[in-house]
Amino acid sequence: MWDKRDLLDINSLSREEIELILHYARILEPFSGKGNKLGICKGEILITAFFEPSTRTEMSFATAMHTLGGDVQSFKPLGSSLEKGENKEDTICTLEQYCDILVIRDPEIDSVKRYADLVNIPVINAGDGSNEHPTQALLDLYTIWKTFNTINGLKMAIIGDLRYGRNLHSLIKIFGKFDNNKIIGISPPGLELPNNFKTGDFKGIITEMDKLNDILAEIRSDIVYVGRLRKEYLPLGENPMKYKYEINRDILNKLSEKTIIMHAFPRVDELNPEVDSDPRFLPFKQARYGLQTRMAIIALLLGHEKELMISNEELPTN
Amino acid sequence: MWDKRDLLDINSLSREEIELILHYARILEPFSGKGNKLGICKGEILITAFFEPSTRTEMSFATAMHTLGGDVQSFKPLGSSLEKGENKEDTICTLEQYCDILVIRDPEIDSVKRYADLVNIPVINAGDGSNEHPTQALLDLYTIWKTFNTINGLKMAIIGDLRYGRNLHSLIKIFGKFDNNKIIGISPPGLELPNNFKTGDFKGIITEMDKLNDILAEIRSDIVYVGRLRKEYLPLGENPMKYKYEINRDILNKLSEKTIIMHAFPRVDELNPEVDSDPRFLPFKQARYGLQTRMAIIALLLGHEKELMISNEELPTN
Amino acid sequence: MWDKRDLLDINSLSREEIELILHYARILEPFSGKGNKLGICKGEILITAFFEPSTRTEMSFATAMHTLGGDVQSFKPLGSSLEKGENKEDTICTLEQYCDILVIRDPEIDSVKRYADLVNIPVINAGDGSNEHPTQALLDLYTIWKTFNTINGLKMAIIGDLRYGRNLHSLIKIFGKFDNNKIIGISPPGLELPNNFKTGDFKGIITEMDKLNDILAEIRSDIVYVGRLRKEYLPLGENPMKYKYEINRDILNKLSEKTIIMHAFPRVDELNPEVDSDPRFLPFKQARYGLQTRMAIIALLLGHEKELMISNEELPTN
Numbered sequence: 001m002w003d004k005r006d007l008l009d010i011n012s013l014s015r016e017e018i019e020l021i022l023h024y025a026r027i028l029e030p031f032s033g034k035g036n037k038l039g040i041c042k043g044e045i046l047i048t049a050f051f052e053p054s055t056r057t058e059m060s061f062a063t064a065m066h067t068l069g070g071d072v073q074s075f076k077p078l079g080s081s082l083e084k085g086e087n088k089e090d091t092i093c094t095l096e097q098y099c100d101i102l103v104i105r106d107p108e109i110d111s112v113k114r115y116a117d118l119v120n121i122p123v124i125n126a127g128d129g130s131n132e133h134p135t136q137a138l139l140d141l142y143t144i145w146k147t148f149n150t151i152n153g154l155k156m157a158i159i160g161d162l163r164y165g166r167n168l169h170s171l172i173k174i175f176g177k178f179d180n181n182k183i184i185g186i187s188p189p190g191l192e193l194p195n196n197f198k199t200g201d202f203k204g205i206i207t208e209m210d211k212l213n214d215i216l217a218e219i220r221s222d223i224v225y226v227g228r229l230r231k232e233y234l235p236l237g238e239n240p241m242k243y244k245y246e247i248n249r250d251i252l253n254k255l256s257e258k259t260i261i262m263h264a265f266p267r268v269d270e271l272n273p274e275v276d277s278d279p280r281f282l283p284f285k286q287a288r289y290g291l292q293t294r295m296a297i298i299a300l301l302l303g304h305e306k307e308l309m310i311s312n313e314e315l316p317t318n
Numbered sequence: 319m320w321d322k323r324d325l326l327d328i329n330s331l332s333r334e335e336i337e338l339i340l341h342y343a344r345i346l347e348p349f350s351g352k353g354n355k356l357g358i359c360k361g362e363i364l365i366t367a368f369f370e371p372s373t374r375t376e377m378s379f380a381t382a383m384h385t386l387g388g389d390v391q392s393f394k395p396l397g398s399s400l401e402k403g404e405n406k407e408d409t410i411c412t413l414e415q416y417c418d419i420l421v422i423r424d425p426e427i428d429s430v431k432r433y434a435d436l437v438n439i440p441v442i443n444a445g446d447g448s449n450e451h452p453t454q455a456l457l458d459l460y461t462i463w464k465t466f467n468t469i470n471g472l473k474m475a476i477i478g479d480l481r482y483g484r485n486l487h488s489l490i491k492i493f494g495k496f497d498n499n500k501i502i503g504i505s506p507p508g509l510e511l512p513n514n515f516k517t518g519d520f521k522g523i524i525t526e527m528d529k530l531n532d533i534l535a536e537i538r539s540d541i542v543y544v545g546r547l548r549k550e551y552l553p554l555g556e557n558p559m560k561y562k563y564e565i566n567r568d569i570l571n572k573l574s575e576k577t578i579i580m581h582a583f584p585r586v587d588e589l590n591p592e593v594d595s596d597p598r599f600l601p602f603k604q605a606r607y608g609l610q611t612r613m614a615i616i617a618l619l620l621g622h623e624k625e626l627m628i629s630n631e632e633l634p635t636n
Numbered sequence: 637m638w639d640k641r642d643l644l645d646i647n648s649l650s651r652e653e654i655e656l657i658l659h660y661a662r663i664l665e666p667f668s669g670k671g672n673k674l675g676i677c678k679g680e681i682l683i684t685a686f687f688e689p690s691t692r693t694e695m696s697f698a699t700a701m702h703t704l705g706g707d708v709q710s711f712k713p714l715g716s717s718l719e720k721g722e723n724k725e726d727t728i729c730t731l732e733q734y735c736d737i738l739v740i741r742d743p744e745i746d747s748v749k750r751y752a753d754l755v756n757i758p759v760i761n762a763g764d765g766s767n768e769h770p771t772q773a774l775l776d777l778y779t780i781w782k783t784f785n786t787i788n789g790l791k792m793a794i795i796g797d798l799r800y801g802r803n804l805h806s807l808i809k810i811f812g813k814f815d816n817n818k819i820i821g822i823s824p825p826g827l828e829l830p831n832n833f834k835t836g837d838f839k840g841i842i843t844e845m846d847k848l849n850d851i852l853a854e855i856r857s858d859i860v861y862v863g864r865l866r867k868e869y870l871p872l873g874e875n876p877m878k879y880k881y882e883i884n885r886d887i888l889n890k891l892s893e894k895t896i897i898m899h900a901f902p903r904v905d906e907l908n909p910e911v912d913s914d915p916r917f918l919p920f921k922q923a924r925y926g927l928q929t930r931m932a933i934i935a936l937l938l939g940h941e942k943e944l945m946i947s948n949e950e951l952p953t954n
Contacts, residue, residue, distance in 0.1 A: 363671030
């Protein structure tokens, strides 16, 4: 039952539900952007309310809703009544009156769940502090499925800031839900995965770049997933340089031809642009696949599974 | 005659015109948001130009126009040519070229009227400094009508910053236009209603919270309308704390079961969240009713009264 | 061949292509704003990404796309992942995934060309530093055509900051492409036209306002085009007052009844508002004509020339 549900974290999705989202994302792929518009959400309004910066997530939710035929309104904290002293709870309860679905990002852990409890329309968690970013994990899984034609029996190395990387937390949870997947987490000392997200192997060993190269070569994972250092969540006064790590061409040269490089973006210094032209580099594909994944999620939460099933028969699939 | 008119203040609306807006707002209620879209404003564009913060007004005008089938563009002063030294008059005359109707908020009294005089398309005053906010008064009146099934013979206590509360100014004017309504204004000394807005009783007596409780209990009004302290309009250096007032559960306990609590929001400290769950607390309903009220206003000013009359026959009403 | 092309500068447009844009702009004129919407771009999405302030350009591209039936999303640097350290190249390559056409403004010369090389969708240069602003030149030419019914054999005086005025650079190039046009450039010493834009006469002689009056009276040009002083591009610490110039009623009184006054706006002090009521003052018409010109450009770059040709037969033209 999808109708009027929230999407707040990975653990509240069953394996079957995740597979269904991937299934509908694939059906919607021919309609993601590029001049093909559906009428599934005609007359419905999605509001994005982001209390932290975003490029991909906010823009792709907007494009997803537009492509489904709905309207989009972007609530911006700057210039809003927050400047007159209104609290976020009142703001969210107000926005509820003006839309059919809310997409919220907030710097505070578990805040989006709290907002969702206040309102009667579906709420999507677009990132709650360093906690979770479930739609990113779903589009990552979709990217993996499109690449390997399976989401089972794969090995993934996740590199970087495992402590504050909310997308990595959601990814680890979703990847662990399927059969025979193996995760190896590698993080600089101090940025280890919090215990509550743990499943698989986690090593705190990026002390020198040379070692990272050797480890990755040795692991022979199907996926190398790189995370950004979340400077914004580091304790004040800490020097980000002490956590520095970088994936570059040298490392790619040691990896298998089949190993893909993923990153949720934005990147800063941890993924050298010299690797962008490598066919194994998938971040912009991930951004693209975010469209159809989010289209499927929006349509399901707004209770349009029936229309998606009709599309299934009538529309071209790849 | 509505076509191409502006909506700048309450006094330029006749009693009959106000009743007509309420009438059409009720007709439009089933279509306000929530997946029902009309085609009344198809092909038309509304631009919001807010030179002061807003959450409800800007967002609900956007939702109202989207629900009428039109498009919405939000002009933001930040990032505009105002940063290159352009004045607001040139900005407004430019925006006129790109839309069919303008919704403007500006910190200066009477400025929106001045802008309206410059352009040939309908202009809606969404707040001009501490002067007026006529569409808020219209949605407040709609809320009162929906609650009491009449807009005559009612008693309203208006509490708070009567000096700078523009929505209260418009509300006092509109409420005074109907038969046998009684207004009791209660404000901290120094925040009394300006003389040009006066009609009914006005007392400057909130010096201690206990007295406010007693007064409200004694007045037995149908409506308790709470205003926010407009710190942004206080003379520089004044301490807002000296004007402090608060409506809380203690007060509600002394009021009749029929007395409703209204507030235009945002609220800061003047309305304790402990009253939110009380069925007499209506602010989020006001926000919701703002949708259909603004839909009616937009449709009328764009010359679509005929289409509204057709809707009247064909569409479900409550 | 228009399909999937970029519009980055004037020199890559042939004379015939420019005439075709004007031709389609005229066909689209009855549909520019004001409640007439076409379905030419239904299902397509335009994203504006402005890294410098804008009012007219950004808003008119939005209105143009809405009027063509497409959707519009405004990417704002503030609140985007640029704040997390993402570079503009990654940002642009991300936005590419979410739209069909990109409109970009950037303070750096030639940057928009560099972005366009990175992506596979049409890119429109909405101003690259002090270099070019080709769609402004096209709408200016359209305004000239509408006024004189020809774009040949005309004399234009261009006054002001010829060094940093990107729209003037594009205008000089486009005007010089047609037959027997004469350009006289007049700029304060230090703000002369860069050599690579030169064609026609250029004089650095506005040292006193009185002289400007006499020069303009003597030149008897068909068009007086006024440019804004680009304070934002002046070397740090330079006093803008030393470059001051102003067109006022005194000058207009000396000009022919047929001479039109143009300005791309925003204006600051160089065009006195006392001339606004003069019928020869055309800046707001330019703003209006920007709509249909940009509609034609968007439709062509998105490969819809065939639909424009159909419109040609079916739709009223002026």
